[in-house]
Amino acid sequence: MAQVETENKGFRLLPAPSKFENGEVKFGDRDIKIGGPLPKLAQDEKLIRVTHSLCPACYRLLPATIFEKDEKMYIRKICPEHGEFEDLYYGDVGMYYKFDYWEYEGKGPRVPYVDLKSPCPYNCGLCPMHHQHSALVNLVITNRCDLSCWYCFFYAEKAGYVFEPTLEQIKFMVDQLKRQDTTIVIQVTGGEPTLREDIVEVIKLLRESGVRHIQLNSWGGTFAKMYMADPDKAVRYAIALREAGVNTVYMSFDGTTRKTNPKNHWEVPYTLEVFRRAGMTSVVLVPTVIKTVNDHDLGNIVKFAARNMDVVRAINFQPVSLTGMMKRNMRAKFRITIPEVLKNIEDQTDGEVTRDSWYPIGTSVVFSRLVEALTGKEQFEMANHPSCGAGTYIYIEWRNGEPHFIPISKFIDLEGLLEYFKEKAEELKEGANKYWIGMKLLYNVRKFIDKEKGPKDFDVYKMLYNVVVSHNYEALGEWHYRTLFLGTMHFMDLYNYDINRVMRCDIHYVVPDGRVIPFCTYNVLNDLYRDKVLREYQIPLDDWIKKHGENSLGDAMKYRRVASTLEKGEIYKETYKYFNE
Ligand code: SF4
Ligand code: SF4
Incomplete structure (x- = not known):
């Protein structure tokens, strides 16, 4: 894979990871079949669209139908060898259509990285068929971990090797x-x-x-462990990371109780304390949402974020992606999709964060295109598939010591504003005067803001005016610390896999052989992508231990929690005092 072969506009294409031969895809030592029958629909089912998906057993590329039944959407495919697979695709067809309206075609990567030899998703990447440039790129800097989660097959001891790219390899990837x-x-x-x-x-x-x-994805234990041993050292460490360039910490947080968040419930209070003292004030909490496990705790997660908003800026809810083969009844038990997550958040915040306040990620393209038209500079776009993710901003208002949430769509007519921006971007494209349109925008934006329904103690229009006209960003800072961004992304799995979605994926991995691979092929076809490339660049366990010592791997470096000690701390008690088991 490391050898380059052809030239393309000054960029050298890497060889494709597989090839299509005699009706099959040859991928390493695997032969993957292509095609199958188009699944039929029953009388009470209505076709929404046809796509391609994969057989969860053999990765065969299959036609799939996405259909509506009882106001929900399902995906069905039939593998000639392994039979029919059906799964919930999206829990609310109305929301699907609302989001689908904001679908935008991406610009694609300016340059593809690999030659095209196989159909999607066997040709990552990015290949010439891909629709989106990278928006967020994951860079794996180690597969060593001090936890050993039962569902993870990735950490060094389980994988059987260490993956830790050198600084030169990291530089090459950037x-x-x-x-x-x-x-x-x-x-x-x-x-x-x-x-x-x-x-x-x-x-x-x-x-x-x-x-x-730069975002740092951590479960947070290192900071808590350090804090328990030497608080000042922990703070110095976080400051060093911040000063080196970490902007945001992305931290797993599955719930507000021991039961809903067994992974880092005990450590989170200390980790947040370290961040607080280190001025690391942009933490994103990342709950993986699993039906029947923590889907009743989502409102509390929002409240937890509000109570820690001096450091927490956002929550990114991730409905679980069901990895490995799983029986249908088990899938039904755990499967949850974006609409149910949004409904639960609405129900669990007493109707304050309504589901209609969320918009698909693609709506950001409207802003990107307007800015592009105004400045003449090409803008970064996030035109991923409308079913992949959504977001909203909520303003936090405190009443009697309790946080209350006002989604910005309650006081800004977002739909109207987006349509207006779209119209102005078109006018600019057709040659309208930039200065004139800019003034009009500024004047008319006021019409989309309903002051009565908005925060009583904050003038949103004044803030926009100050930022745009006076270039005074002070109010923006205050706004930032009074709002939370709520996002959600449903990473796919083999059961609900939709090629239309992955072709427009903008969350990527960069790997040491120089490729850039979409998240939902890297992790879903993990043996074809993630494990293959990591194995290729592995450091055998023995070699690693020889160089770094016994304590750098295995039991010696695994975290051993002493829950009773952590629970005794005032910081722990203070953090959870509003949250009961
Ligand atoms: S996911 Fe994108 S990069 Fe990968 S094969 Fe499909 S189009 Fe190509
Ligand atoms: S990572 Fe998966 S869910 Fe997210 S944008 Fe890419 S394809 Fe969609």
Whole structure:
């Protein structure tokens, strides 16, 4: 894979990872079949669209129908060898159509990275068929982890090797991303990235290489562990990361109780305390939402974020992706999709964060295109599929010591505003005067804001005016600390896989052979992509231990929680005092 073969506009294409021969895809030592029958619909089912999906057993590429039944959407496919598979695709057909209206075609990567030899999704990437440039790129800097979660097959001891790219390899990967000539946003991930002793150096390298925004994906244990041993050292460590360039910490947080968040319930209070003292004030809480496990705790997660908004800026709810083969009844037990997550949030916030306040990620394209038309500079776009994700902003108002939530769509006519922006972008494209349109925008935006329904103690229009006209960003800072961004993304699995979605994926991984691979092929076809590339660049366990010592792997470095000690701390008690089991 490492050899380059052809030239394309000055960029050298890497060889495709597979080839299509005699009606089959040859991918490493696997032969993957293509095609199958188009599933039929029953009388009470209505076709929404046809797509392609995969057989969960053999990865065969299959035609699939997405249909409506009882106001929900399902996906069905039939593998000639392994039979029929059906799963919930989206829990509310009305929401699907609302979101679908905001569908935008992406610009595609400016340059593809690999030659085209096989159909999607066997040709990552990015290949010439891909519709989107990268928006957020994951960079795995280690597969070592101090936890050993039962569902994870990725950490070093389970994988049987260590993957830890060198600084030179990291630099090469960033250079590969620069080929897209767009804003580079990287999430440094693992394993547990903070186990790398040179992490500060890694972050500095990314910053010096031109990465605009750096996220650190951590379960947070390193900070809590350090805090328990030496609080000042923990704070110094977080400051060093922040000063090196970490903008945001992405932290798993599945619930507000021991039961809903067994992963880091005990450590989170201490981790947040470290961030608070270190001025690391942009934490994103990341709950994986599993039906019957923590889907009743989503409103509390929003309240938890509100109570910690001095450091928490956002929550990214991720409906579970069901990995591995799973029987239908088990899938039905755990499967939850974006509409049910939004409904639960609405119900569990006493109707305050309504489901109609959410918009698909693609609506951001409207802003990108307007700014592009106004400035003449090409803008970064997030034109992923409307079923992939959504977001909303909520303003937090405190009454009698309780947080209340006002979604911005309650006081800004977002739909009207988006349509207005679309119209102005079109006018600019047709040659209208930029200055004149800019003034009109500024004047007319007021009409879309309903002051009566908005926050009583904050003038949204004044803030917009100050930012745009006076370039005074003070109010924006205050706004930032009074609002939370709520997002959701439903990563796919083999049961609900939709090729239409992955072709427009903008969440990618960059890997040491120079490819850029969409998240939902990297992790879903993990043996074809993730494991294959990591194995290729592996460090055998014995070699690693020889170089780094016994304590850098295995039981010696695994985290051992002493829950009773953590629970005794005032910080723990204070953090959870509003949340009961
Ligand atoms: S997911 Fe994108 S990069 Fe991968 S094969 Fe499909 S179109 Fe190509
Ligand atoms: S990661 Fe998966 S869910 Fe997210 S944009 Fe890509 S295809 Fe869609």
